Amino acid sequence: MDARADKSESTTRDERFARGLDVMSQVDGGLREQVLGSLADISPELGHQVVAWGFGEIYSRPELAPRDRQLVTLGMLTALGGCEPQLEVHINFSLNAGLTPQEIVEALLHSAGYCGFPRALNATMVAKKVFAERGLLPVEPGA
Amino acid sequence: MDARADKSESTTRDERFARGLDVMSQVDGGLREQVLGSLADISPELGHQVVAWGFGEIYSRPELAPRDRQLVTLGMLTALGGCEPQLEVHINFSLNAGLTPQEIVEALLHSAGYCGFPRALNATMVAKKVFAERGLLPVEPGA
Amino acid sequence: MDARADKSESTTRDERFARGLDVMSQVDGGLREQVLGSLADISPELGHQVVAWGFGEIYSRPELAPRDRQLVTLGMLTALGGCEPQLEVHINFSLNAGLTPQEIVEALLHSAGYCGFPRALNATMVAKKVFAERGLLPVEPGA
């Protein structure tokens, strides 16, 4: 199944879920089990909607490249505040989608002017945790 | 003393505090000690105002049922973000006020469309913690 | 078509859109034209998703009554701030779903303790506009 092709009007709930799982596998191997697993006994419908709608219906649209979606998402999660768990997931996504550590760090520096230093600092500390886990520290400043 | 009856113009600060304590006891046995205790050595006036104003003056008004107040409150705390401690208290309140686990879970699913998935997911994880402590997992999906 | 019955796994994108339109018609006669019309030349997909996902997939679920969804929604929109256009739509929905003007006003008074007076005041001014348009002023205080 081509995760990015099908937007026909007859796509079913099942098919959107399958497409969302496909997209999630491409951006992060363990994510779908983590999301669906943690919600299984409390809100499986929320898990379904994250997968089928968030990934199967929105994220999979070809109108914006995954790398570009991640730039938008980093901006939103930093601005919202209190989204450290989601930021951790999406900084991993961002690396998987082709953003470099330097670009991620720069996006968070850039956020200081729009959201202020506290949001920028908190997001950068999440990036530091992710980069440490993936052996990407220290981040070399741009030439 | 009838916690819901007295709104006469001559209610004193003492009487409002007593009414607030009454209301708090009805929604959560241990809450008043927890709130007042944690604030006793730093801001007893904030503790007083949570009890006397928040509960004695606002929450106790009969114009909206406690169950309905909790639906509004779940929406606000989810939307605000960063209110996990208060959400934990109010998910307990919500159960005590008669909302079912299914209704609470559905309210948080509903929030995804207005606040986005990160807020909905964070609030749902708080509900999972509360439900686990009260032996309410797994939550059975609606029929 | 029963707007609240169908959650089978084979529901298509078309069917969800139709169900969403049905639900919207029940809560507000002119809303679907307004949403779809204003987005037609800029983001018809966003219009589709508001209808098919927001209403067809989430709002239509029977796990929470429409009146109760509106209480949650009033709380969220008040807390988020800057959502006056959506609050106007949803205060109309709330009346249509069976909330009384007194209950709506009380929900917004209740919000003061969680979001502060500025959010409560701004939301109350939106309610005043909607109530004026529908001939519901003055709102009689509770007995």
Add this chain to the structure above:
Amino acid sequence: MDARADKSESTTRDERFARGLDVMSQVDGGLREQVLGSLADISPELGHQVVAWGFGEIYSRPELAPRDRQLVTLGMLTALGGCEPQLEVHINFSLNAGLTPQEIVEALLHSAGYCGFPRALNATMVAKKVFAERGLLPVEPGA
């Protein structure tokens, strides 16, 4: 009546309201009529609570000078966003409480580092409106 003296436990709802009106008169001549008037036919209880609780119970406490309360308030209203009407009221209060136009402008410049430029710019435009109405433009930069 001394607006700042009475915190005895027997203060009634009536007395707190009267004290709040006193405090409001001191910070802004027309404000009490404006707040109470605009809420009279929709939520007189919200008007009562702004006066009796916000001003009569909190603002009137001597533990922090009115000028200092205004500095905290300018910070909060700027950070919250979407509170332009309240910011307009409180920039007037701030002038009345003894803050100079230079100090107000500097507080809003200071906010850029914590909330970002958009919030700082929006708040500064509100200050510009208030200062223009009071003939305080241009604001002379510090020496």
Add this chain to the structure above:
Amino acid sequence: MDARADKSESTTRDERFARGLDVMSQVDGGLREQVLGSLADISPELGHQVVAWGFGEIYSRPELAPRDRQLVTLGMLTALGGCEPQLEVHINFSLNAGLTPQEIVEALLHSAGYCGFPRALNATMVAKKVFAERGLLPVEPGA
């Protein structure tokens, strides 16, 4: 002067301001006059800092392309809410920096899942205004 080259430790306040003006001219011809003009009589220092720090020190860094900065910025301004004036400026920037109307609309659709529909709708209405002024409506959906 090359707006993107100079980060030497001896750059002066004057030079950063000049660099910021250069960068602003590249993204939007009339912006610098608009920002500096509107702040001239109230907070010229805020105007200076938007130019010299926001553009001269941060935006001009080569570590992230202007187009990519705009994706992050669209995400932040949408998430923050209440930033319609800044969103209008930055949707213009985004077009000037090479984002297509389709990409901008898609970024705002994408935001629905993270910030909710109200923020996505409000931002899309700002885009509609900007696109209308620039003769870019209707936006053709992706193939």
Add this chain to the structure above:
Amino acid sequence: MDARADKSESTTRDERFARGLDVMSQVDGGLREQVLGSLADISPELGHQVVAWGFGEIYSRPELAPRDRQLVTLGMLTALGGCEPQLEVHINFSLNAGLTPQEIVEALLHSAGYCGFPRALNATMVAKKVFAERGLLPVEPGA
């Protein structure tokens, strides 16, 4: 070097950084090492900007006294939510800048009316942690 004197147009990046370090030393002995150290391997430029811009360019301006800047900052960090790490730093600053524990506690009580009780409670719990570390508990209520 006088940290508060130099705003000449020829101040260099190096000099602003040095001035920022000076200001930080005055408000908190260990802070500069903490900020610069935690960012050294991930985003030294963010560390530079906190010091050189946040402190060297903004905080050091004489137009508002450090004590007054702290009142604005306490308001902003409380209102933003999710800024507990920064609030901890700034409650320490506030004490160092001359605010008394009573004034800090009162500023946070005051915030309840503008941001709601959850933000006020979370900020007060941070203050309790800082005051405990500095041996300032219990805080004596005002006379």
